[in-house]
Amino acid sequence: MYKYSLLLGAAVCFGLSACAETTPVSTVSAIEMAGADTSVESRAARILAAMTVEEKVGQVIQADIASITPEEVGQYNLGSVLNGGNSAPGGGKVADPQAWVDLADAFWTASTDTTDGGLGIPAIWGTDAVHGHNNLQTATIFPHNSALGAANDPDLMREIGDVTAREIRATGIDWTFAPTLAVALDDRWGRAYESYSENPAIVASFAGPLVEGLQGLQGEDDFMIGENVMATAKHFIGDGGTQLGIDKGDTVGDLKTILDIHGAGYGPAIAAGVQSVMSSFSSVNGEKMHGSRQFLNDILRGEMGFDGFVVGDWNGHAEVPGCTATDCPEALMAGIDMYMAPDSWRGLYESLLDQVGSGEVPMARLDEAVTRILEVKIRSGLLAAGLPSERAATDVSLLGSADHRDVARRAVRQSLVLLKHENDVLPLQPGTNVLISGSGADSMEQQTGGWTLNWQGTGNANEEFLTGETIASGLTDAIEAIGGTATLSEDGTFDTAPDVAIVVFGEQPYAEYKGDVSDLVYEFEGGENLALLRSLQTQGIPVVAVFLTGRPLFMNAHINASDAFVVGWLPGSEGGGVADVLVADSAGEMRHDFTGRLSFSWPDNGVGEPINAADDPGVLFPFGYGLAYGDDGELSGLTEDPGVAATGQSFNGAILSRGDTAAGFQVYVGDSSNLNTPINGLAGESLGGAVTVAGVDYRAQEDARRIAWSGNGEGAFRLASGRSVDLSAFEDQILRLTWRIDQPPEGEVTLGMSCGEGCQGAVDISEALNTAPLNEWTETxxxxxxxxxxxLALENVQNALAITTASAAQISLHDVRFAQGDGSASCP
Structure with missing residues (x-):
């Protein structure tokens, strides 16, 4: 039984929807403003009292625009929608700015419709505008966070927040999932570029100004209203400290240290009035953050004083042990107020409605979550904002405006870090003949990186960017303006020898998890970029290297092959900012000095062990390092040994031998809590406990691995390479496993190899396991x-072996290798 009273008369309702069918209901705006007490809390309480259970459940769920229609938002009374990194209006990768406004109108109209007797509470739209309104082709794209940390200018961050908010509002959207306040301590993490610094002080100094730039100032009439949007502090907490930099991994340590480091940005963000906090995918000391009442409730609210609402990450609730994407009351009970259920929203709605009805989820907790969401919507002015297209701030012509791009260009030049400068090669002088080379010189895709036009930032042609300019374009304009000549040649060939060559190269775009690496070697000996630098150097041509990267990487050989080495980071759409610093004025004087300083320590090897202090082993350039034009930039020859063997460099076909992985490969286990938990040593387990690994004896002490699946959800055992390896030479061979079946499975078990997202080959080996002799070593x-x-594409293998099952099973594995078969083996 559910009881609620309406403003226009009290009613007691039996069943879940009786009142909506029989009692007249006023609009949400009339209800919230009808009482004498106009405080946010009282207004929210009046709305809550008039809501049906169905409306309450809907408010705590957020769906992705690719998986829901406006009509369904209205039907289910959902509280929010988002556009994921690969979701644009119309279902394509990108859409015209007006299409964003039109869809915002459609969601507003559907969610505020009261013809079904509901209250018509507006849905709020959230977007990952993490370095500008980065899904839009005409938007101003700012440098990624690791670059901004090098600029170390809190006032600049406030300006960036302000510009980003104006461009978000220009398309009718209300909310951004930014800023990211991670303190990245391990540069192998694929989201390291989303962190401003390894130093918590820089992250803390940026948090308040950026939130204020996005939301406006608390107490002011335009707080989150007009050209301001709601901000999100994310990802709470510890996402930058996971072991080995594994995405969705585990951060281990004592509570005080974790809060001091990884919580540094949250206090200032909360003080600035941030209204939403996003829970991290990761865990702390083995506990999934989406299921941690200690962190989400006791610490975030009780100790830090946060008064907004907590939103989950993309189906992050599904990774809480015992949960699925469509069934997870544990997350709500822990402190998640709004589930991010992009494609699972319908099943989650139904299960949560049942759980409230049965009492498994107390009404008091649901009311608490809904109240928090309502209070934020009231503070943000959303309830009275009106149709997005009719708001004063909605104006798609503002996207990529000249003054917005000026801020981004300034951010580029302030973030550039000079690590080496010899022979006075910079700034480029008037009349100089310059060769512009490298794969990144004329590539908007490379300079903007991940989270640009799509999630991973890949497949973006220059012509898809309708704002901005490439680094090559900016350099050419600046060089020619002072009487020089500029020739673009990506591969470095030329007809007339140049006076100097600028080589722009770096990482290809990536985002979370795909960007995770097992070492920090940019490229090994023989890499094409290193070859280009050395070729120019050998020809006696002075070389300026501009390195595009989201994180520090082992670059010693490339630095040795350059006269000047500039860290360009991921500068975004305004490539001309690079030329502002590298090219002199007509009098031969610098136009802008190098002011960027490293906000991450730079490694002297490629091993990838965290380096976060000047005296840590393996530091080449410490935090805070960076040259100005007047500094001595001489640098003696650096060691070129990365300390890491290239995967497949001496690969003889043995992936696992006597229980140990071949060089370049590592054992990983995974389940719904974390797909990529590394096993260091012989023993370990997946984060959710679905798979455990231990050493076991075969012919010698612990020369095999015992793999046990609990049967509590799907689990995987993998032998993975840190970088893709070409195994095409083994196509005509067999994969031979020396193993012992200790407990045969009851369900399906697959064996496979994979070559990236959506690229894999797998076969069902259940019958082979069930017919093999039990407790005897055998070969398959x-x-x-x-x-x-x-x-499977053998040219690009990442997982050289993956054994996956949801069934309870146990296998001991001694050896896995490619071998010449005798023709008798057939497909399972």
Missing amino acids: DVPVSCLVDAG
Whole structure:
């Protein structure tokens, strides 16, 4: 039984929707403003009292625009929608700015419709505008956070927040999932570029100004209203401290240290009035953050004083042990107020409605979450904002405006870090003949990186960017303006020898998890970029290297092959900012000095062990390092040994031998809590406990691995390479496993290899496991061709073995290798 009273008369309602069918309901605006007490809390309480259970459940769920229609938002009374990194209006990668406004209108109209007797509470739209309104082709794209940390200018951050908010509002959207306040301590993490610094002080100094730039100032009439949007502090907490930099991994340590480091930005953000906090995918000391009442409630609210609402990350609730994407009361009970359920929203709605009805989820907790969401919507002016297209701040012509781009260009030049400068090669002088080379010189895709036009930032052609300019374009304009000549040649070839060459190169775009690496070697000996630098150097041409990267990487050989080495980071759409610093004025004087300083320590090897202090082993350039034009930039020859063996460099076909992985490969286990938990040593377990690994004896002490699946959800055992390896030479061979079946499975078990997202080949080996002799060591051969026929591309293998099952099972594995078969093996 559910009881609620309406402003226009009290009613007691039996069943979940009786009142909505029989009692007249006023609009939400009339209800919230009808009482004498006009405080936010009282207004929210009046709305809550008039809501049906269905409306309450809907308010705590957020769906992705690619998986829901405006009509469904209205039907289910959902509280929010988002556009994921690959979701644009119309279902394509990108859409015209007006299409964003039109869809915002459609969601507003559907969510505020009261013809079904509901209250018509507006849905709020959230977007990942993490370095500008980065899904829009005409938007101003700012440098990624690791670059901004090098600029170390809190006032600049406030300006960036202000510009980003104006461009978000220009398309009718209300809310951004920014800023990211991670303190990245391990540069192997694929989201390291989302962190401003390894130093908590820089992150803390940026948090308040950026939130104020996005939201406006608390107490002012335009706080979150007009050209301001709601901000999100994310990802709470510890996302930058996971072991080995594994995305969605585990941060281990004592509570005080974790709060001092990884919580540094949250206090200032909360003090600035941030209205939403996003929970991290990661765990702290083995506890998933989406299921941690200690952190989400006791610490975030009780100790830090946060008074907004907590939103989950993309189906992050599904990774709480015992949960699925469509069934997770544990997350709500822990402190998640709004589930981010992009494609799982319908099933989650139904299960949560049942759980409230049964009492499994207390009404008091649901009311608490809904109240927090309502209070934020009231503070933000959303309830009275009106149709997005009719708001004063909605104006798509503001996207990429000249004054907005000026701020971004300034951010580029302030973030550039000079690590080496010899022979006075910079700034480029009037009349100089310059060769502009490298894969990144004329690539908007490379300079903007991940989270640009799509999630991973890949596949973006220059012509898809309708605002901004490439680094090559900016350099050419500046060089020619002072009487020089500029020739663009990506591969470095030329007809007339140049006076100097600028080589722009770096990382290809990536985002979370795809960007995770096992070492920090940019490229090994023989890499094409290193070859280009050395070729120019050998020809006696002075070389300026501009390195595009989201994080510090081992670059010693490249630095040795350059006269000047500039860290360009991921500068965004305004490539001309690079030329502002590298090219002199007509009198031969610098136009802007190098003011960027490293906000991350730079490594002297490629191993990837965290380096976060000047005296840590393996530091080449410490935090805070960076040259100005007047500094001595001489640098003696650096060691070129990365300390890491290239995957496949001496690969003889043995992936696992006597229980140990071959060089370049590592054991990983995974389950719904974390797909990529590394096993260091012989023993370990997946974060959710679905898979455990331990050493076991075969012919010698612990020369095999015992892999046990609990049967509590799907789990995987993998032998993975830190970078792709070409195994095409083994296509005509068999994959031979020397193993012992200790407990046969009851369900399906697959064996496979993978070559990236959506690229894999797998076969069902359940029958082979069930017919093999129990508790006896045996050999099983699987033709590699079976995996190729199932979709594997051997030229780009990342997981050289993956055994996956949801069934309870136990296998001891001694050896896995490619071998010549005798033709008798067939596909399982």
